[in-house]
Amino acid sequence: MGAVTATETVGSLPPSVHVNDRIILTDKENQIFDLLLKVCRHFNINTELRVAGGWVRDKLLGKECYDIDIALENMVGKEFCDKVNEYLSATGEETKGIGLIQSNPDQSKHLETARMHLFDVWIDFVNLRSEEYTNNSRIPTMEFGTAQQDAYRRDLTINSMFYNINTSSVEDLTGRGIPDLKSGKIVTPSAPKETFLDDPLRVIRAIRFGARFGFVLDEQLKIAAMDDEVKTAIISKISRERVGHEINLMISGNRPVDAMSYISELQLFWSVFSLPPEIEPPALDGCERLCVAYMDASWRFLQLIGCSSITTDQMRLTLYAALLLPLRKTVYQDKKGKQVPVARYIFGTSLKLKSSDAETVCFIATPGDNLTPSGGKVLILDSFYPVKQNLQILEVEWKEEIIDAPVMAKLRVLAGLVLREIKEFWRSALVLSILLYPTDIGLEKVWELKPLVNGKDIMSILQLKSGGPVVKEWQQKLLEWQLAHPLGSSEECIDWMKQSQSKRPRTE
Known part of the structure; x- marks a missing residue:
């Protein structure tokens, strides 16, 4: 495996994206929207029903999406869901349970959302709104708003479009959603x-x-993202749980390296993966680029060998471990004075992810050292090589209590013990080991290796009048000598052949 290098800047040229002229509804979507319109007509509710955000974007891109959010013009979600149940009851249908997701500003959830299960699809209902923020808080003042106000308060133009159920039409009220898409x-x-x-x-x-769509970030957006005031706001005004959720989606997505490259390029790495005040040893300048480079190398390697044997969750945690590999020996002191890996802080405090994930990531990153001779064990890949060049080193560094057995048997014992420790994450640990300690025994394109001694020379040395099995036998032996002595010359190869030939017993 080659040297680990930083990923190039992503998204330098915008892609050409096919966008449908209109949204084609599935049978299930037709059923859902038809029911909602019947509710409005039955109760004479004078409101426009709109599907908001991601569903519109994905449908225009020709992708199926079952994340349907209904934006109501002049009533809250719970009120409309109650009307749906009244209609179902009046028509002899079974009523549905209503889930209520309370507003939670710390989770970027500013409005109460009502949820209902219709035709086997969960539908969220919320009112259109306008927002006004104060300088010192990310909790906005909420009011009923128009569809246009709601569109302009959203995060991105491609997420700001609506599908008007009443008119069966797409509404791009910013005028930028479809062109940017x-x-x-x-x-x-x-x-x-x-x-x-x-x-x-x-x-x-x-x-x-x-990263998800391979789109290019607007230059003014990038300038704003790198603004010191915005960086401070990321650290101080966002719930770390919400940050962790977004990062998890990136790592689990189709272009995780692009996402991390953007974060590094925009100088946001340490705002997202924040470190404790004092760490040992200190993070080196450019460490974030090395983190992304390790993750890139891991991702490429996994794509190269195929991912059918690794689960989605194993892939996610492997990429986290690769990303944090340059910090694997970095620790901080907790409140009890204990030395704790920085990776645990990043998972537990910076991203508020599961502690079990932190344990797994630390564990599979550590065998990156333990699976090498210097770790007192053995690199798993090494045990599969037919030719061992470091047997003496490995033999010296066995654990004292290892059973008395031949060297190759000891290799199997130690590899087996390591595998029992890391269980199903052995592939992940192996990938990280290869990244940390790439093994190169000079066999790249060995099939193109040209023999130092040709068949004619062999016949001359052996004083043979014609070729045959003897020449073929010596060609194989000389190839093996050449593999064992990669820097050997043709003269040395011929000398070895002559010495070997002279030692062979003569047959009468």
């Missing part, structure tokens, strides 16, 4: 710095969608 650009509906300061989570969402 077609040109593959990530743009904010309003001024980017103002948009990000209102809700700094939008910076991270912009990166996630840019």
Whole structure:
């Protein structure tokens, strides 16, 4: 495996994206929307029903989407859901349970959302709104708003479009949603710095969608994202749980390296993966670029060998471990004075992810050292090589209590013990080991290796009048000598052949 190098800047040229002229509904979507319109007519509810955001974007891109959010013009979600149940009851249908998701500003959830299960699809209902933020809080003042106000308060133009159920038409009220979708650009509906300061989570969402679709970030958006005031807001005004959720979506997505490259390029790495005040040893300048480079190498390697044998969750945690590999020996002191890996802090405090994920990531990164001779064990890959060049080193560094057995048997014992420790994550640990300690025994394109001694020379040395099995036998032996002595010359190869030939017993 070659040297680990930083990923190139992503999204330098906007892609050409095919966008449908209209939205084609599935049978299930027709059923859902028809029911909602019947409810409005039955109760004479004078409101426009709109599907908002991601569903519209995905349908225009020709992708199926079952994340349906209904935006109501002049009533709250719970009120409309109650009307749906009244209608179902009046028509002899079974009523549905209503889930209520309370507003939670710390989770970027500013409005109460009502949820109902219709035709086997969960539908969210919320009212259109306008928002006004104060300087020192990311909690906005909410009011009923128009569809246009609601569109301009959203994070990105490609997420700001509506599908009007009443008129069966797409509404691009910012005038930018469809053009930006077609040109593959990530743009904010309003001024980017103002948009990000209102809700700094939008910076991270912009990166996630840019990576997901392979779109290019608008230059003004990038300038705003790198603004010191915006960076401070990311650290101080966003719930870390919400940050962790977005990062998890990136790592689990189709272009995780692009996402991390954007974060590094926009100088947001340490705002997202924040470190404790004092760490040992200190992080080196450019460490974030090395983190992304390790993740890139891991991703490429996994794609090269195929991912059918690794689960989605194993892939996610492997990429996290690769990303944090340069920090694998970095620790901080907790409140009890204990030395704790920085990776645990990043998972537990910076991203608020599961502690079990942190344990797994630390564990599979550590065998990157333990699976090598210097770790007192053995690199798993090494045990599969037919020719061992470091047997003496490995033999010296066995654990004292290892059973008395031949060297190759000891290799199997130690590899087996390591595998029992890391279980199903052995592939992940192996990938990280290869990244840390690439093994190169000079066999790249060995099939193109030209023999140092040709058949004619062999016949001359052996004083043979014609070729045959003897020449073929010596060609194989000389190839093996050449593989064992990669720097050997043709003269040395011939000398070895003559010495070997002279030692062979003569047959009468």
